[in-house]
Amino acid sequence: MKKVLCASEIESAYTNNENNIEIDSETIITPLAQDLIDEYELNVEVKPVQSKNLNPNSISKELILSILKKILNDNFLTKLDSNGLKVIDGDSLVFQDIPNCLNNGTGKYCNFHLGDRDQTKFGLVKLANTEFTNIAKANAYLYISSGCFDISIGQDSCVAKQGDIIFIPKEVHVTIKVLKEVKFVYSINE
Structure with missing residues (x-):
């Protein structure tokens, strides 16, 4: 979802003596906000949009299990081997x-x-x-x-x-x- 930088945010930054404003490349600047940026001679720094990668440390077994259950649309996980042996993981039963x-x-x-x-x-x-x-x-x-x-x-x-x-x-x-x-x-x- 895109963000909007509006005049009230520029007024607030100017009142708080903030000369630099950081936005991402998808932020929309309203015309009135752009006029105030020019009038108050503020600097706007445009940063690239950050990718929403998951932190590997925040990925738990439970999160992976819940994602797999949704993908498989079943109430369990099955372990398979090349010989056709199937083992249903008892911890995954819902x-x-x-x-x-x-x-x-x-x-x-x-x-x-x-x-x-x-x-x-x-x-x-x-x-x-x-x-x-x-x-x-x-x-x-x-x-x-x-x-x-x-x-x-x-x-x-x-x-x-x-x-x-x-x-x-x-x-x-x-x-x-x-x-x-x-x-x-x-x-x-x-």
Whole structure:
């Protein structure tokens, strides 16, 4: 954004006995300001515009991580090697709130795309003191890593606990009621 040097600034400089005024090469001098500069015989020094380079000491790991997340538009960073090994950096995980959690409970999730972005999704979920209902849009597998919940699929229900693996078929009505704060891994094949 360009700066403007106006008459009031010239009056102020003259009143404070400042004979030299520094501006950058993009500053616009108003006609009245130019007249006052000439009248008061002030010196105007034009300096080149300073580039806005970041100080390397001000660049933190967190700043780089946040920039990369915005560029990649994902909620995680993946380390790759030439053999195709992928490692998701756990420090880079960003969980998003699950909307419509009941009973003042909380729910968060984080999605990952492995392989073809349109076919396989993988993610993590954390739920506490909540219940929610959804219709499965695709076949899904859940692995309960901690805690437990009551899950109803259609008319059937059961308690899923740590270590259990659950298959949810596409287009069924699913209700989950958290019994003990739960964390699970899911895989969805669309």
